Amino acid sequence: MSAGPSTPEPEIWDPVSAQSHEDPYPAYARLREEYPLYYLRAHHAWALSRYADVRDALRDWESYSSAQGVELGEYVQFFGEGSIQELDPPRHDVVRRVLAARFASRNIKRYEAMVRECAHELLAEMPASESDQSWDIAARFTQRLPMMTIFRLLGIPDQDVPWAIDAGLEMLNRPAGESGPSPAAIASRTELVTYIHDQVMQRRTGGSVIDDVLGDMAIGIESGQMRQQEVEGLTLLLIAAGMETTASLMGNVVHALACDEVRKDELLDVNQEFSMIAMDEFLRFDAPGQWLARVTTRPVVLHGQELPTGSRVLMIFASANRDHREFERPDELVLDRDGSRNLSFGEGVHFCLGMPLARLEAKVGLTEFLKRDPEFVLAGACERYPSHVIRGFSSIPVKRKDAGVRSHT
Numbered sequence: 001m002s003a004g005p006s007t008p009e010p011e012i013w014d015p016v017s018a019q020s021h022e023d024p025y026p027a028y029a030r031l032r033e034e035y036p037l038y039y040l041r042a043h044h045a046w047a048l049s050r051y052a053d054v055r056d057a058l059r060d061w062e063s064y065s066s067a068q069g070v071e072l073g074e075y076v077q078f079f080g081e082g083s084i085q086e087l088d089p090p091r092h093d094v095v096r097r098v099l100a101a102r103f104a105s106r107n108i109k110r111y112e113a114m115v116r117e118c119a120h121e122l123l124a125e126m127p128a129s130e131s132d133q134s135w136d137i138a139a140r141f142t143q144r145l146p147m148m149t150i151f152r153l154l155g156i157p158d159q160d161v162p163w164a165i166d167a168g169l170e171m172l173n174r175p176a177g178e179s180g181p182s183p184a185a186i187a188s189r190t191e192l193v194t195y196i197h198d199q200v201m202q203r204r205t206g207g208s209v210i211d212d213v214l215g216d217m218a219i220g221i222e223s224g225q226m227r228q229q230e231v232e233g234l235t236l237l238l239i240a241a242g243m244e245t246t247a248s249l250m251g252n253v254v255h256a257l258a259c260d261e262v263r264k265d266e267l268l269d270v271n272q273e274f275s276m277i278a279m280d281e282f283l284r285f286d287a288p289g290q291w292l293a294r295v296t297t298r299p300v301v302l303h304g305q306e307l308p309t310g311s312r313v314l315m316i317f318a319s320a321n322r323d324h325r326e327f328e329r330p331d332e333l334v335l336d337r338d339g340s341r342n343l344s345f346g347e348g349v350h351f352c353l354g355m356p357l358a359r360l361e362a363k364v365g366l367t368e369f370l371k372r373d374p375e376f377v378l379a380g381a382c383e384r385y386p387s388h389v390i391r392g393f394s395s396i397p398v399k400r401k402d403a404g405v406r407s408h409t
């Protein structure tokens with residue numbers, strides 16, 4: 001635990017406050033200008049908010065460790081052994097290499113048809129154009145697409161995928177106001193872990209190589225790169241890291257459309273597909289994961305203050321993305337700007353392993369959605385994830401434009 005600054009600072013930002021949940025951006029702006037290194041007294045942690053500071057600290061894994069968790073101090077690890085997000089090099093790199101080739105951009109393209117198939121299946125439930133039925137596009141589509149995709153990639157047999165999706169959603173469900181996982185979430189986690197271990201064992205003992213993520217893990221275990229116990233943390237990380245983040249990105253686009261903040265034609269590229277430039281800008285404008293933490297492994301000096309070894313430092317990606325030193329007019333969503341330098345996928349050794357997959361899912365999912373010419377409006381209040389890290393919608397009820405009364409959150 002680190003000592004705070006010698007002069008007390010005003011309370012500007014608390015990551016677990018209702019205000020931060022509602023709209024953290026005014027507080028981030030003050031931090032960047034007045035307290036680029038800010039002490040979060042209630043959490044005995046520091047926060048970095050400027051682009052260059054966040055980027056440089058993320059690159060310096062030797063001074064900023066992930067091994068004591070990447071959340072606030074009171075966080076208890078949920079994923080278990082093998083979660084590379086909470087490992088430092090060299091062990092981190094060895095385990096990450098088990099999956100690196102499959103998740104690389106050049107290889108992820110081959111899953112495009114599979115992702116499209118998943119999108120079709122989910123969008124088939126969308127109410128027909130003449131219907132006035134309300135449809136929760138977050139619960140039915142933007143959350144389910146990443147979940148369905150990752151289970152297919154893992155290699156879960158088709159007949160078990162619907163069960164696995166429900167178990168995965170339950171595992172990640174955090175009722176509002178509760179900080180820890182519910183008993184139902186813990187039970188789903190246990191069921192999933194038992195099932196996944198079994199699937200990996202089948203691949204280890206089956207004699208033939210199976211070309212899927214669990215097959216990669218089986219090979220990794222046989223070659224000594226990872227241990228069977230690490231299957232748990234690595235698989236749960238893949239399920240969790242890819243779901244709420246990708247769902248938030250897609251949900252933010254859908255929400256902006258439903259509120260008339262953007263037009264459909266602005267979101268499409270020359271091939272009439274969802275534009276990657278627009279995607280980068282949505283990622284810059286509202287980072288799905290707002291911040292993550294590191295713990296210092298040696299004394300570091302930041303903005304004239306020495307932080308001792310063991311100081312927890314929050315890296316606010318979302319604030320870095322709004323830094324005027326890096327992006328002009330940072331608080332405006334400018335769909336044709338180059339926002340690709342955003343830090344929403346992190347930086348350095350922990351740079352998002354699933355970035356190519358997330359981009360594929362969002363591109364295919366949003367393209368297929370926009371193709372259905374969705375003229376719709378919000379049909380009720382939207383809900384945000386009750387999380388202080390993830391910023392996105394867990395519920396976006398919509399209905400066809402001419403079918404009902406309009407109401408905004």
Ligand code: HEM
Binds near residue numbers: 070084146288346
């Ligand atoms: C828009 C969607 C996504 C966003 C914004 C996002 C964001 C991030 C960020 C910021 C990190 C860095 C964590 C750190 O520095 O501690 C990260 C790591 C990671 N992400 Fe993603 N992610 C997304 C989608 C996905 C998907 C679809 C998957 C896979 C199914 C995935 C798997 C991972 C993994 C395994 C790591 C850990 C990498 C490591 O520690 O080496 N992510 N992600």
